[in-house]
Amino acid sequence: MKFVTFDSEGVLSSRLIRGVNDIPQRAMEINEDLWMQITQEVDGVWMLVDGKIIKRPLPVAAPDLPTLVANERFKHEASGIRFEGRSIDTSRDGQALIAGAAVSAILDPNYHCNWKTGAGFIELQAPQLIAIATAVRTHVQACFDRELALLRAIDAGEYRDEMVAEGWPNSATS
Numbered sequence: 001m002k003f004v005t006f007d008s009e010g011v012l013s014s015r016l017i018r019g020v021n022d023i024p025q026r027a028m029e030i031n032e033d034l035w036m037q038i039t040q041e042v043d044g045v046w047m048l049v050d051g052k053i054i055k056r057p058l059p060v061a062a063p064d065l066p067t068l069v070a071n072e073r074f075k076h077e078a079s080g081i082r083f084e085g086r087s088i089d090t091s092r093d094g095q096a097l098i099a100g101a102a103v104s105a106i107l108d109p110n111y112h113c114n115w116k117t118g119a120g121f122i123e124l125q126a127p128q129l130i131a132i133a134t135a136v137r138t139h140v141q142a143c144f145d146r147e148l149a150l151l152r153a154i155d156a157g158e159y160r161d162e163m164v165a166e167g168w169p170n171s172a173t174s
Contacts, residue, residue, distance in 0.1 A: 002035040003027035004046075004053070012046035012053075015039060028053070065154050069164060073147040076168040081139050083132050087118045090136055102133030142169035 001018040005027050015038060016023055030038070034053065038046050044055040078091045088094070105111045105126035113129070114121045124132070146167050153159040 001029055002032070003029050004038065006048040010048045012038065012048075065159065066151060069147055069150045069154070072164050072168075073143050076146075077140050077143040081135060083135050084128075086122070088132055088136060090139055095136055095140060098129070098133045098136050101129045105129040105133075139169055 003016040003018070003021075003023050004012055005014045005016070005024060007013045014021075015035070016027060028048075030053065037055075038053075041055060044057050045059075046053060046055050078094075080090050080094075081088050088098070101113060101115070101124075104113075109126050111126045111129070113124055115124045115129075146169070149167070150159065150163060153163060
């Protein structure tokens with residue numbers, strides 16, 4: 001003999017088998033067919049409604065749009081840029097490295113360094129380092145500006161799903 005119990009809101013709370021489990025007074029006996037459905041069909045919520053056991057669809061959680069937008073921004077932010085034909089890393093580490101080199105270039109106009117790119121090392125002079133850092137910062141700020149625009153659209157009730165893929169800065173800079 002098989003039994004089920006429901007919580008105070010009518011949601012299935014336990015499945016019990018006589019001889020294996022203690023059967024509480026409030027437990028409902030069910031037939032083998034219903035037992036199989038309840039134990040095998042996990043694509044819904046089993047409930048007791050007006051004395052009948054039914055399966056309702058699983059609740060659909062509303063998407064967390066601000067997190068979705070932030071994740072998309074981060075993806076674009078870290079996608080890299082092209083600068084004078086070279087790929088420039090815009091990950092958080094890449095941003096920090098170029099910002100540090102740019103500070104050195106600002107402090108010493110004669111500063112130069114060997115910079116590793118995907119194609120190997122290149123020598124960069126202070127003005128190039130400052131220009132690259134400016135391009136990286138412009139790219140990153142454009143990503144945050146797009147995120148803010150999307151958050152404002154969400155708040156205004158004007159957001160559409162396709163907007164998350166639109167309007168991000170192009171990763172190609174001269």
